[in-house]
Amino acid sequence: MTLPRQRGLTEQAADAAIDTACRMxxxxxxxxxxxxxxxxxxxxxxxxxxxxxxxxxTECDDRARRRxxxxxxxxxxPREKSLRIFDFDANPNIDPATxxxxxxxxxxxxxxxxxxxxxxxxxxxxxxIALGTEAAMKGYRVRYTLxxxxxxxxxxxxxxxxxxxxxxxxxxxxxxxxxxxxxxxxDRHGAELLFQVLTEREEKNSVAIASNESFGGWTKTxxxxxxxxxxxDRLTFNxxxxxxxxxxxxxxxxxxxxxxxxxxx
Numbered sequence: 001m002t003l004p005r006q007r008g009l010t011e012q013a014a015d016a017a018i019d020t021a022c023r024m025x026x027x028x029x030x031x032x033x034x035x036x037x038x039x040x041x042x043x044x045x046x047x048x049x050x051x052x053x054x055x056x057x058t059e060c061d062d063r064a065r066r067r068x069x070x071x072x073x074x075x076x077x078p079r080e081k082s083l084r085i086f087d088f089d090a091n092p093n094i095d096p097a098t099x100x101x102x103x104x105x106x107x108x109x110x111x112x113x114x115x116x117x118x119x120x121x122x123x124x125x126x127x128x129i130a131l132g133t134e135a136a137m138k139g140y141r142v143r144y145t146l147x148x149x150x151x152x153x154x155x156x157x158x159x160x161x162x163x164x165x166x167x168x169x170x171x172x173x174x175x176x177x178x179x180x181x182x183x184x185x186x187d188r189h190g191a192e193l194l195f196q197v198l199t200e201r202e203e204k205n206s207v208a209i210a211s212n213e214s215f216g217g218w219t220k221t222x223x224x225x226x227x228x229x230x231x232x233d234r235l236t237f238n239x240x241x242x243x244x245x246x247x248x249x250x251x252x253x254x255x256x257x258x259x260x261x262x263x264x265x
Contacts, residue, residue, distance in 0.1 A: 029062035030055050071136040075177075076144045081129040091123050093245035099127065102240065103134045107206060108175050113235050114208040117215070118244030124210035125179055127242070131208065132177045140174040147181040147194075147209075154193040163193075171200035175208060182213035182221050191222045191231070198234045209235060 009017065015035065022031035034055060041051040083103060088096045107114065114131070116124040129144065136142045145153075150170070157166035170176060176197075186194065201207055213221065215232050222228035 027059050029059045033058050067139075068137045071139070071142065072133055075132055075136050075142040077129050077132065078144070079129070080133075081126045082133060083130045086123065086126055086130060091245060091247070093118070093243060094123060094127070095242075098240070098242065099131075102131055105135050105138050105140060107240065108135055108140055110238075111201075111204050111206055113206060113237070113239035115235055115239060115241045116208070116210040116244060117241065118212070119246045120212055122244035122247065124212075124244050127244070128177050128179055128208055128210045132175060135175045141172070142175045142177065143170065143173040144177040144179065147178050148184055150178055150197065151186055151190040151194055154197065155190060167193075167196055167200050170197050171205065173205065175206045176201060178207065178209045180212075181209045182211040182218060184221070185223065186221055188224055188227070191224060191227050195227060195231055195234075198231060202234055203237075207235060 018034055019031055022028070022034070037051070037054050037058065040046075041054065046054065083099060086094075086099075088094060088099075102114065116127055118124055132142045132144055154163055154166050157163045198207060211218075215236075218232060219225060219228050222231055
């Protein structure tokens with residue numbers, strides 16, 4: 001389809017031509033915004049080049065936003081968490097400077113690991129999801145999973161003779177976020193499958209984990225001492241370890257809310 005080229009179009013005809021052209025060229029943001037941008041251009045006395053730049057940057061910005069949204073959705077986060085809403089004052093164990101350095105995602109670029117260790121309610125999962133979201137927004141492919149799901153999926157894949165394909169899929173993402181590692185004991189077969197996933201990613205793509213157990217307690221999760229040591233080695237080599245402490249922020253918040261009516265009374 002070729003659009004007719006005419007000079008001296010009326011405003012209505014020009015709007016219709018722009019709408020049709022944007023549909024053909026798949027420029028939805030320009031199609032939706034060009035009228036408002038044109039009005040601003042007249043008001044601000046933009047040059048033709050400035051007006052064209054404004055149109056194109058609008059489309060580019062919106063495409064970048066949609067790509068980020070797709071990557072965040074593909075990561076499979078269970079809920080939305082961000083660094084902006086994290087209460088650093090409530091947990092002095094977590095250094096804001098360290099977290100904001102991690103948010104630059106240089107560690108992901110280098111394929112380094114991250115370990116968040118601490119009791120329930122201390123912000124581990126919030127940090128894991130928030131940093132994973134930052135990575136997705138910066139263009140990295142991210143995958144979030146619970147440790148039990150990560151183990152069960154290769155076990156099921158092994159039964160279906162699809163193990164290599166499943167491990168390779170986990171190996172392709174730039175950042176693998178593993179939550180709730182240490183909550184359940186893994187048999188040797190499950191631990192070996194997890195080890196294979198980590199080995200596939202070693203020094204190539206980053207792994208970030210959140211665990212309620214210190215490394216010394218991981219022998220309860222990985223009952224084979226040598227396998228446990230090998231997994232700890234892969235998750236800590238050249239990595240960052242953040243200990244989030246033992247004081248539950250959720251529990252403290254619940255207590256504070258419960259005490260408010262008593263204080264008011």
